[in-house]
Amino acid sequence: MIKTFTKNQENLMEQEWDSLPNAALVNIFCKISIKDRIFSTPFVCKSWFQASKHPGCWSSMVSESYFKNSSDYSFVKDSHPFQCSFIDPFEGKYRGSFISGFNAFKEVCGRAKDGVFITSVYVAPFVSCGGGTQGNDDAILDFIAQNCPNLKHLSFHGSSNASEEAILKVIQNCTKLELVDFSNSPYFCYSVLEKLSISCPNLRGIRRNGYVEPSFASALNELFPCLQLLNLSNSTISDKDLLTLVNVFKRPLYLDIRHCSHLLYYMHIIKVASSCANNIEIIYD
Structure with missing residues (x-):
């Protein structure tokens, strides 16, 4: 009827x-x-x-529905290294220009009281394409550092032209950071992680797709004793590092290792983890 x-x-x-x-x-x-x-x-x-x-309508650049636990939806669900779960409102038309991309970012932040209300930023839709030209990554990160003191979630996804100085400035000024996404970016290095561990005591989640340095797991354990979420899907994590994570993390950890082609004996390692009392939840293929 x-x-x-x-x-x-x-x-x-x-x-x-x-x-x-x-x-x-x-x-x-x-x-x-x-x-x-x-x-x-x-x-x-x-x-x-x-x-x-x-301003509250513009605090996050992804909808709130993504951050409903399951460890913050694995820090925005889509783990493919060449995609971003953030829907690009400009459909790529700003990416070829330094000025237009930066101005578009400032416009969105302006709606959030010039960035004061911003809690979640994804830079991918606003960075200009690299190639042989200078990108606008530093300009965007410098704006974030100066105007977004309440930032909690930051994704470097798709950014590849930022200087370490600009990255460290963001980390130093945005001390409320909780979740940082390094997927598809070259910024996942010890010096950046070390500064992150010092400046951002509330950090609880890291996402990294792509290349990871051998033996990085020990560094993570050393630098981030309160880490709760680690998304390494589509990364080059090895069996040795996975075993290290399972053995050294003695607190609850949500660990995503889907689509990690370098893992050969992960099922055996997962059995080891399940027999331990460290409450590691491992998401795998």
Whole structure:
């Protein structure tokens, strides 16, 4: 049976949506993609337009639905090294230009009270393509360091032109960082991790896809005693390092090792982990 609505009922439904308080609308808008927050919700009606101007709508560059545990959805679920779970609101059209990409980033941050409300940043949609030209990575990171003191989640995914100085400046200034994504970027090195461990005491999750240095597991254990999430999917982690992680991490750890082609005996190592009392949850193929 198809239910039909009278014109008065339809008007009433429209009025109910239109009359939702700002706080409720802001809460709803945070759960949708930033692309919809930019190009859809502000144009529905006047009340939605007003609500969309609230800085809280722009605090995160991914929808809140991604961060609903399962260890923060493995720090945004998609683990493929050449994709980003963040939906690019500009569909790539800014990536070829230093200025336009940087200005687009500043525009989004401007809606979050010039970055003060920002808690989650993905730089990939805003960095200009590398090639033989200088990228805008340093400019974006410098802006983050100066304007986003409440940043908790940072993804370097897709960035490859930043200087170590710019990276360390972000880490030094954004001391509330909890989750850092180094996937598809060259910044996963000891000096950066060491600074991260000193400046960001609340860090609880690291994601790394791609190449990892041999014997990096001992360094992680040394630098991050409170680490809770480690996403190494699509990385070059070896059996030796996986065994080290299983043996030395004596606290609960959510470990993602899907699509790691260098692992040969991981099933045996997982059995070793399951027999230990260190509560390591391993996600594997």
